[in-house]
Amino acid sequence: MRTNTLYGGPISLYTGKARAYLDWKQIPYTEVLSTAEVYKEIILPRVGWPVIPVVVTADDETLQDTTEIIDHFEAEEPEPSVYPSGPAQKLAALLIEVFGDEWMKIPAMHYRWNYNEDWILTQFGALSAPDASPEDQREIGEKRAGPFRGALPFLGVHPETRGAVEESYEGLLAELSAHFETHDFLFGSRPSVGDYGLIGPLYAHNYRDPKSGEMMKATAPRVARWVERMVTPPAPRGGDFLPDDVVPETLVPLLARFAVEYLPVLEKTVSAFTAWAHDQAPGTEIPRALGMHEFTLGGVTAERAIFTFDLWMLQRPLDFYRGLEGDAKEAADRLLARAGLGGIVALPDYPRITRKNFKTVLA
Incomplete structure (x- = not known):
């Protein structure tokens, strides 16, 4: 009997997201390490470029992006869903997924490479060549x-931004700690797609890497316990979202952090992408980055790349919001106002992005 196969690795941020979802949803699967041989024989022939995670379904369909992996299985088995039904909760969950998937790569990568470098180099080698000697694994x-x-x-992440990155991350841990004092997950006793956005960086890098893991367990033990609930769910397929579409007040600081740190970056990204796309034909492959731009974090201004994939992810909450009417739209607007995040739905329209052959293209 064929089953689903997850090709990934324990050190992979996005594999951590996909695995946590599959385990909670109790989707049957086998996990296969993405060794050099697996890349050559499975991933490159199916996807066309080296990336993980990749899921090959029991029907031999190839899925690559974690959001598409989740949505594929949600469509196959809608209940219990990781998407809240209430407009405010669902919008918040979608926004937090974007924040976790894209913005939280900054602290994830900072702590991995500035605090755990020696360890992670051996892990990369062990993943690629599990049967090699430790010396060869280090070289690989x-x-x-x-x-x-x-x-x-x-x-x-530059020498001048390291302090700001750490201050931001420590602030985030404090905000989540306050929230998890009274809630098991973001919106109650069931994980949402927002939780899955956060678990990738917070598990595979910031919890699992040794030095940053020690820090999390010492300074934010409630966050560490949430990570453990996410990766070893105590009640698979169980739990409920909070009634009456309640978004706890303890989540407002996280959404406000999105508004302060990430929204200005998205505004610049929309502007740069719209300018680039002006003379491009539908179906044109979209570059992963469009040059560099300035951003400010914790009062420190530096440069970073203009990442276009963020806008593919951002389409999800924007599409959801724009489909709301009446009381549902009012509930969403009240949430955004509470967090100072109204600017997210005031962003200018930008050219539609779709995915074709596992790459983003202009629709």
């Missing part, structure tokens, strides 16, 4: 890790 890890380590300045 040095080669495999180059693009990841080299991504730091493109994410905005």
Whole structure:
């Protein structure tokens, strides 16, 4: 009997997101390490470029992006859903998924490469060549890790921003700690797609990497326990979202952080992407980045790349919001006003992005 196969690895941010969802939803699957052989024989032939996670379904369909993986299985088995039905909760969950998937790569990569480098190099080698000697694994890890380590300045992690990144991350941990004092997950006793957006960076990098994991457990033990609930769910397929579409007041600081830190970056990204797309034909492949721009974090201004994938993810909450009417729209507007995040739905319209052959293209 065929089953679903998850190709990934324990050190992979997005594999952590996909695995946590599959485990809670109790989707049957086998996990296969993405060794060099697996890349050559499975991932490159199916996807066309080296990326994880990849899911090959029991029907031999290939799924690559974590959001598409989740939505594929949600469509197959809608209940119990990781998408709240209430407009305010669902909008908040979608926004937090974007924030976790895209913006929280900054602290995830900072702590991995500035605090856990020696350890992670051995892990890269062990993932690529599990049967090699420790010495060979270290050498392989040095080669495999180059693009990841080299991504730091493109994410905005520079010597002058390290303090701001850490201050932001510590603030986030404090906000989540306050929330998890009274709630098991973001919106009650059931994980949402927002929880899955956060679990990728907070588990695979910031919890699992040794030095940053020690820090989380010491300074934010409630967040560490939430991570543990996410990756080893105590009640798979169980729990409920809070009644009456309640978004707890303890989540407002997280949404406000989105408004202060990330929204200005998205505004610049929309502007740059719209200008680039003006003369492009439908179906044109979209570059992963469109040059560099300035951003400010914690009062420190530096440069980072203009990442276009953020806008594909952002379409999800924007599409949901624009489909709301009447009382549902009013509930969503009240939520955004509470968090100072009204600017997210005031962003100018930008060219539609779709995915084709596992890459983003102009619709």
